[in-house]
Amino acid sequence: MAPIQNARVLFNSVPEKFPMPGGTTVYDTTQTIDLKTVPLDGGFLIKTLILSVDQYFRNRMRKPEKKSFVPPFELGASISGYGVGRVLRSENSAVEVGKYVYGPEMLHQEYAVMKELGPATVLEKHPDLPWTVYVGAAGMPGQTAFTGWKEYSDAKPGEVAFVTTGAGPVGSMVIQLAKQAGLKVIASAGSEEKVKFMQSLGADVVFNYKTMDTREVLAKEGPIDIFWDNVGGDILDAAIEHAAIKARFLECGSSSGYNNGHTPIKNMSMVSQKTLHIHGILVFQLLPKYYKEFYGTIPAKLASEEIKYNEEVTNGLDKVEDVILAVQKGTNRAKAVVVVAEE
Template sequence: MSPVRNAKVIYTGIPEGFPVPGKTTVYDESGTVDIDSIHLPPKSALVKVLVLSIDPYMRGRMRDPSIASYSAAYIPDEPINSDGIGKVIRSTHPGLKPGDLVRSKLNHEEYTIKTVEELGEAFFGVEILKKHPNVPLSVYVGSGGMPGQTAHSAWRTYAKAKKGEIAFVSAGAGPVGSMVIQLAKQDGLKVIASAGSDEKVAFMKEIGADVAFNYKTMSTVDVLNKEGPINIYWDNVGGETLDAAFGNAATYARFIECGMISGYNDKDGALFKNIGNIVSQRFTVNGFIVWEIDGPWKDDFEKTVVAGLADGTFKYKEHLVRGLEQSGDAILAVQRGTNKGKMVVVVADE
């Protein structure tokens, strides 16, 4: 077979503020790959990339590589990567065969070589995906993948929910927040949820939020004063919203710190006026990284969440864009909050 195009998205360097499509990330379709003859190292696979997840944490990877964090920094002049699903085309690994669907960190390119490390008898960093026939492939990088696992694992680990309590979920229309809303309602809680558009407010109401509001047009402090105090706060945004939650926390409240997107593109940070309530109200604040806590919950996730996505018990909303050339705009949309569901780049059909 003659070489075929292998377009990719290249990271160029640290942005000032928001990432700029075409500058921070550049779409390059000049590359090619000879699928039949390209050399594969031992225990590796040539993967055709099908879908790629766009997530808030990707902005944090656009930093100086000398700054340590839980996720590796992007390297200038190299392709960016994110959670994705692809199909094995060729393999030198005995556990992978052509046609297998794999979920892993994948480069933003049409074809990529994935070297498969092993941990004991299990793969490390690569999962052979057993797709449910009623769950679309794109959902496996959203509610049925890392974002859904984030919500499920941390809620089960830290919420300690009691029927009748009050939970507040920020960014409640996103793939993590929307799953938290539904888990909280299943546990019998009253749920307050915020998002940045009326369309997102309508979706939060659809999935069960008792009080859903647009934080751009309504005061978070006023809503919490009326509807709280809150027993559980699921934080996706940080900043002023977190401070409002500090100011309206019930005694022994549980704060689950998942993300702080309001500060990802802001060097100045936020002034916390109510942080002293951590002491006076004796509440707990738990930060986490999903892959450090999801182990005990993986079977339950498959039995409850994935099965619930298949039969309609759990609702989700996606924002699909087609083509790698959309990657930069998709990253910016997630940072600005203009996406209308879980942002996924569809690179190719199966």
Template sequence: MAPTRNSAIIFNEVPTGYPEPGKTTIFDENRTIDLENVPLNGGVLLKVLVVSNDPYLRGKMRDASIASYSDAFKIGAPLSNFAVGRVVRSEAEAFKVGDHVASFLNFEEYTVMPGAALSWVTKLDNKVNLPWSVYVGAAGMPGRTAYSAYHEFSKAKKGETIFVSTGAGAVGSLVIQIAKRDGLKVIGSAGSDDKVAFMKEIGADVAFNYKTTSTDEILAKEGPIDIYWDNVGGATLDSALGHMNVNGRIINCGMISAYNTKEPYAFKNIMRIVTHSLSLNGFIESRIGPKHSEKFYREFVPLLANGEVKYREEKTPLAEAGEAIRKIQMGENIAKSVIVVAED
């Protein structure tokens, strides 16, 4: 059999600011793979269908000598992230041709998961018949992030107030809906009027555009807040600190305001952690997710399927993934960003 095209998004160079398509990453459509003879080493050959595009990928676009909680991307190799694929060849008893799986896969058309890596591969039964793209979004890592950290750290009580930054994003929009189902008053911020409208649609009691409205003024009027879900860091975190209730809880999911700059933010309200007896929890989903995973798939995923919990997706073909990565870092995406590699 003739070699088959195996296009990929390649990490080309470490960016100094925002990642640039064609420079930070390149689309290589000249790569090939021998589907019949490529060694599997006891594993599986997958046709990659969809890959998640997430803000945290910027942290992996660094010099490999800089240590962090996850490995840096390798120059000249494909990017990788949470993805869904379909088995096209298998040497593993647990996986059959045609099975759909979720794992950490390359941004490429076909990829091999050797036997030694199969512990990271999960078979998807999809009994609720969701589109496969949802399993890299609301029913995947972003969904588990919202669900597990909220239940792990929020200690939410009915009637309390939560502030969610990036409230129209893949994670924040689910936090808003989980909190509303818990009976909380929800304040959400985002960077466009379209995103504000979406936050209102999914139940936020107060939704505002932080680019045109003062976060401090909103929180002074609508607070104090008992829980702050932080996706932003910097000035937004500082504002939240200034309006927290005594014994408030801060859940740090991400700090995208610092991902593309080396300038540290000078906090003005950080002493309130002491004076207001605040708790602050950062987390990595893979460390707390397994504790909540069974309940997430049993109770939360069906809510996505029946429409009780809403989600939005913004789909981009593989060839344009570099631009999608840039957009998400600059906050220009309007929904959960999904890279579509192939149809089923």
């Protein structure tokens, strides 16, 4: 078999603010691959089907000497993230040809040789769900919401929860978990379309944080017992200000500072005054504890629509750069998913 194109999305330069297509990343079609003869060295060859584009990509677009909870992208190499691929060839007894692999280090290229599974896993798809859902509500974002809520919320019926980025794949799951637990839910997002989606999920109070004052909403609808934070910055300050005594703060992200610098928190003295409980959430630390429960319940609930989800699917590896920018600017309408190829 003659070599064929193996297009890639390369990390080209460290951005100062927003990651720009053609600058921060580059779509490259110069690499080729022979699917029948490429050495596997005990690993396996996958065809990339689905890729997730997530907020945390911005954290990986940094200089290698800057430390963080995830490794940086390597300049000149393919970027990577959560994705689904089908196994074409294998020299690994744990990974059979024809199976589907899901994991956090799927290269953004059409084909890739993986040396071992590592943190990846072989998945069986629910018959009534598309593979796209497995990088969203049935993947890392859903896992983050499920495990973080189970581990730290200590939710009690009648309490008040405030969820930021409530139309996103993590926030939307949290809204529904909170409603199922009998809580009053306040939720915010950055567009009227997203506000309507949060309403459809059952959130009791929804608002566009760009057109309404968060503090005014919380003063009227709080105090809040549980805060699920995806944005940080001034909204985190507002949540501390309007928190109930012994409220639980579930710190999942701080997207407001990813591209424009982080806003210092002014209300930290209230943490002790209100005896707040603050928990950082990293899904890979929590997932081993809840892995079986998550996959044993969530895909079926998504398929039956007991839990709702929303996704924005873009076709083509060459569109990854544009999707990354949309996610960082918040102009994407739902969970960002890129379909690289059909099976």
